Amino acid sequence: MKNELKITLIQSPIIWEQPALNRNSFAAKMDTINGVDLIVLPEMFTTGFTMSPENLDVEEGGITVNWMKEMAKKTKAAIVGSIVYTENGLHYNRLFFVTPKGEVWKYDKRHTFTLAGENEKYQAGKQHLIINYKGFKLNFMICYDLRFPVWSRNTLDYDVLLYVANWPKPRIEAWDTLLKARAIENMSYCIGVNRIGSDEKGLEYVGHSAAYDALGQQLVFSEKEEILQVTIDKRHISKTRDNLKFLQDRDMFRLL
Template identity: 60%
Template sequence: MKEELHIAMVQTALEWEKPEVNRKSISNKIDLISKDVDIIILPEMFTTGFTMTPENIDISEGCKTIDWMQNIADGKGVAIVGSVAYNTGKEFVNRLFFVAPNEKEVYYDKRHTFTLAGEDKVYKAGKDKLIVDYLGFKICPLVCYDLRFPVWARNVDNYDVLLYVANWPKLRVAAWDALLKARAIENISYCIGVNRIGVDQKGNEYSGHSGVYDCLGSQKVFSQKEEVIYATLYKNHITETRKKLKFLEDRDNFTLVL
């Protein structure tokens, strides 16, 4: 149990469909982290970029990436989170892994597959949310396009942190900024967004805009360049804000039909 949660967000360019190259590049960035952190957050599909041809990736790469994440978690005593194009042996999913030190990984499969890019034709959509209790903070991790769907993110689980990993293009980054802030305000939680930068194989440009918003929608950190971004989340900010502003008690009750 902690009163403060220290996070590091790796905002980076990605090599197209080259898992080993990306793992090595990200490892180098992680090795340069000098601050004490509790969680390291990576972008969506951090081993390949936002590929719609996951069949080009050897099935063994999924296990290699999980092992790589576990080694970092155990070796550095931090949790690490990010999504990959994952082959289950039966189908492809855009799977976010949350790996804590000396614990088996847990995962969330992206619910809202991005139809504009045909992700729904390639990857099977998930049906279950994941709430991770880590160091006394309840964290709800989601993926990219999920950001546009507030009902799915609605804070019916009393989480403290809403976390999005993404490959969100520069063309629509104004929506990314606005929706991260909105999700923080409406759910009275911290909202974290970790995006990539650079240009992918399809010519899509990414401008980052990774950031952290507090329970009132105030932007605490923000970046548009390749770097590791640091932020601290405070438990008392959540507690005091919800004590003063009891808006979650007035939320609508509903049943989500999938």
């Protein structure tokens, strides 16, 4: 079992509803990355946060998953990010976790963003995605999920809570605050990867991709187009939870 996991966060602009161009853009950035275990891309990284999934070819989801497999094999790192995915005539904001061996897991966004009408266009997910990868237990979430602490509550003994997002500038203080809070209350690493730039709707994105340790200490942070690196340590989690047994005092209940 490894004690450390090296993670790359790619904070990038996204070209509106242009999957091929975005794949090329992220591929070029990945060509500069070496020796990491996991590469994290933003929410809807091939399109931006579009509420018009019907504008996309239904095959685009499969094309992007195959691309992720190729890039994972090339970089020798697992890759995670969410995309618009169409299946049986229904649309999903679906996160994929792809390993260099070609293994694929998926997570559908649990909390669709009603303020933008995402609930009318995309099917909401119902299940968590917890992956054991290189000795670390990873829990994946998408953007708006960040506002709902019960869904991320650490009843599954995970080590890392990871969010991919398109979180706009007007509400960026909430993003900063909640990422840190999720780390502290769950006594886990918490990592958030946001985009930068502006979209077709005129929304501005200022990044603020960041990583926090189990005590809420900020490890990395950025407000510009940038590739960030962070190394997380299993021993930090063990030591923190051994010394501060707060998780043992949590309220015991289940989601229905």
